[in-house]
Amino acid sequence: xxxxxxxxxxxxxxxxxxxxxxYGQFHVLRGINMEVHKGEVVVIFGPSxxxxxxxxxxxxxxxxxxxxxxxxxxxxxxxxVRNIEAIRMETGMVFQQFNLFPHLTVMQxxxxxxxxxxxxxxxxxxxxxxxxxxxxxxxxxxxxxPGQLSGGxxxxxxxxxxxxxxxxxxxxxxxxxxLDPEMIKEVLDVMVELAQSGMTMLVVTxxxxxxxxxxNTMYFFDEGxxxxxxxxxxxxHNPKEDRTKLFLSxxxxx
Amino acid sequence: MTTLHSSKKxxxxxxxxxxxxxxxxxNLLNTWYNAxxxxxxxxxxxxxxxxxxxWAFSAARWEVIPANLRLFLVGQYPSQIPGENDQVWRLWLDxxxxxxxxxxxxxxxxxxxxxxxxxxxxxxxxxxxxxxSLSVRAxxxxxxxxxxxxxxxxxxxxxxxxxxxxxxxxxYFPVAVxxxxxxGAEEAAFMPNVPTRFWGGLLLSVLLAIVGxxxxxxxxxxxxxxxxxxxxxxxxxxxLYIELIRGVPLISLLFMGQIMLPLFLPQGANPDRxxxxxxxxxxxxxxxxxxxxxxxxxxxxxxxxxxxxxxGLNGFQTMVFIVLPQxxxxxxxxxxxxxxxxxxxxxxxxxxxxxxxxxxxRSVIANPKFIGTQREVFLFISLFYFVLSYALSYTxxxxxxxxxxxxx
Numbered sequence: 206x207x208x209x210x211x212x213x214x215x216x217x218x219x220x221x222x223x224x225x226x227x228y229g230q231f232h233v234l235r236g237i238n239m240e241v242h243k244g245e246v247v248v249i250f251g252p253s254x255x256x257x258x259x260x261x262x263x264x265x266x267x268x269x270x271x272x273x274x275x276x277x278x279x280x281x282x283x284x285x286v287r288n289i290e291a292i293r294m295e296t297g298m299v300f301q302q303f304n305l306f307p308h309l310t311v312m313q314x315x316x317x318x319x320x321x322x323x324x325x326x327x328x329x330x331x332x333x334x335x336x337x338x339x340x341x342x343x344x345x346x347x348x349x350x351p352g353q354l355s356g357g358x359x360x361x362x363x364x365x366x367x368x369x370x371x372x373x374x375x376x377x378x379x380x381x382x383x384l385d386p387e388m389i390k391e392v393l394d395v396m397v398e399l400a401q402s403g404m405t406m407l408v409v410t411x412x413x414x415x416x417x418x419x420x421n422t423m424y425f426f427d428e429g430x431x432x433x434x435x436x437x438x439x440x441x442h443n444p445k446e447d448r449t450k451l452f453l454s455x456x457x458x459x
Numbered sequence: 460m461t462t463l464h465s466s467k468k469x470x471x472x473x474x475x476x477x478x479x480x481x482x483x484x485x486n487l488l489n490t491w492y493n494a495x496x497x498x499x500x501x502x503x504x505x506x507x508x509x510x511x512x513x514w515a516f517s518a519a520r521w522e523v524i525p526a527n528l529r530l531f532l533v534g535q536y537p538s539q540i541p542g543e544n545d546q547v548w549r550l551w552l553d554x555x556x557x558x559x560x561x562x563x564x565x566x567x568x569x570x571x572x573x574x575x576x577x578x579x580x581x582x583x584x585x586x587x588x589x590x591x592s593l594s595v596r597a598x599x600x601x602x603x604x605x606x607x608x609x610x611x612x613x614x615x616x617x618x619x620x621x622x623x624x625x626x627x628x629x630x631y632f633p634v635a636v637x638x639x640x641x642x643g644a645e646e647a648a649f650m651p652n653v654p655t656r657f658w659g660g661l662l663l664s665v666l667l668a669i670v671g672x673x674x675x676x677x678x679x680x681x682x683x684x685x686x687x688x689x690x691x692x693x694x695x696x697x698x699l700y701i702e703l704i705r706g707v708p709l710i711s712l713l714f715m716g717q718i719m720l721p722l723f724l725p726q727g728a729n730p731d732r733x734x735x736x737x738x739x740x741x742x743x744x745x746x747x748x749x750x751x752x753x754x755x756x757x758x759x760x761x762x763x764x765x766x767x768x769x770x771g772l773n774g775f776q777t778m779v780f781i782v783l784p785q786x787x788x789x790x791x792x793x794x795x796x797x798x799x800x801x802x803x804x805x806x807x808x809x810x811x812x813x814x815x816x817x818x819x820x821r822s823v824i825a826n827p828k829f830i831g832t833q834r835e836v837f838l839f840i841s842l843f844y845f846v847l848s849y850a851l852s853y854t855x856x857x858x859x860x861x862x863x864x865x866x867x
Contacts, residue, residue: 267765286773294771304766308784317780318770363766370770 534659
């Protein structure tokens, strides 16, 4: 990537220190430490059950962490509802199952939060929504309902919906795992464009082509811990840990 | 692929259309034992029907219906006020406004002409077949005309009138009740107060049902949401309320309302009996409604909440904009079923001495002039309950189709 955007290396926008989480007796996250800087694209991968989805969901408090510290955009995540709401306004999230609102049109899906949360005027929100739909390539679908769209189109609407809140950080939780193969590319293209525009992104994915193209840092998760991290060239060509090697060989040879 | 495109020799699926006689032969007489079954069944039906028909056309004393029709419909509504003239015109006013609003909504939302013409013209004319006086029949036909005029208006300005129509519906019920009750003093010249003890018959039944539905709906939704709340006080109050009310039969709640409530209230505070019955019905319906709505709430996938929270919506906004619209849509069929049940359950107030449709029926039978007319009277009021319940259920099916219930 020649036009890699600048990363501000001094002020991390996300700081996680020794993050632990239990589901009952099950220790899902065992001391995660991570710093993400503005404009950085982070790819998190690892076997299923390794806690990578749980971790990304602690960052906007869809899951609660039970020990350690998470600071997003200068605000620490605590039980204080105002802090949680402030952080959620700055972080967009895209889910594996899209989670569009089936009773609202595409346009209403995108404008609901800006109008209700940011108190934007309806006209302005709709203008922004139309621009975002153009950006993800489906402006002609604005009046349809999610059920009338293909999976790839739905996921692109979900990305537009998250972007409509003008977030500083975007979280992607396996955005292409529920898609048919021929639709994965249209979603990845949008994500690549987003990464190049300088958005801070945390992406849980197994799309290694995407990681190679735009990731600045990769983290390999296993059993609730970060086993290995580094720039993609290093992780792909020179993995230090045996578990990383094994996992990469399993997903790359298929 | 080319062969597929060029060949247009796909045959249409075989159609099965046959004459009435053909249908009978195919379905009822296709084998010897089916033919035998058909004949035996017809014989049984004939024997049963014959005696009923003989009774209906020769022995039944149908004159009890026209003689008391006004009692059945409005009870003792206006004529009992001493020194006042007839106040039934206020009910007609309500009906005319209702016909206008129905016509308007039909014009705004329903596109199919035949249904509209059929219902708007047919329904009042059908009622006009009942043994009313000529002036009443003229007024009924007038209802059709009013409906049709507003239907035409609604069709003409469909886009602009949508909001107006919705607000009219919301405003209608309080205004209608106000007209029935009247303003202030009993001696006023215009719309004098009609005490609730004169409300009766179908008027009272419908009023109890509508108030029950309209008021219990928001309470029930609030209870259902409260039951899911993470706040322990709100949740335990909701659970306690729902389980307490659901554990007691409506009839005993009605008795408590009529007989026990005055014991607890301070002397002098004595809300009238119809209001007490209304409160009991609302409380009862709200508990059941809450459980039905809870079913809808639990059908909403967790992902919907997560997506809403991730966008920054708070709990209240998530409920109002995301969860409730979807949950209520899925439970429409159940809710309509509950409303129909509620409408029929209002007849229990007859047992605590209110003169609703059933109460009036019992008092008519007790009249020495009409001794022994139970069958006629009960058949007649059953017909009334059936027609109204069926109209409700038909409307709900149309509503479901229009809202796309069942598709997600």
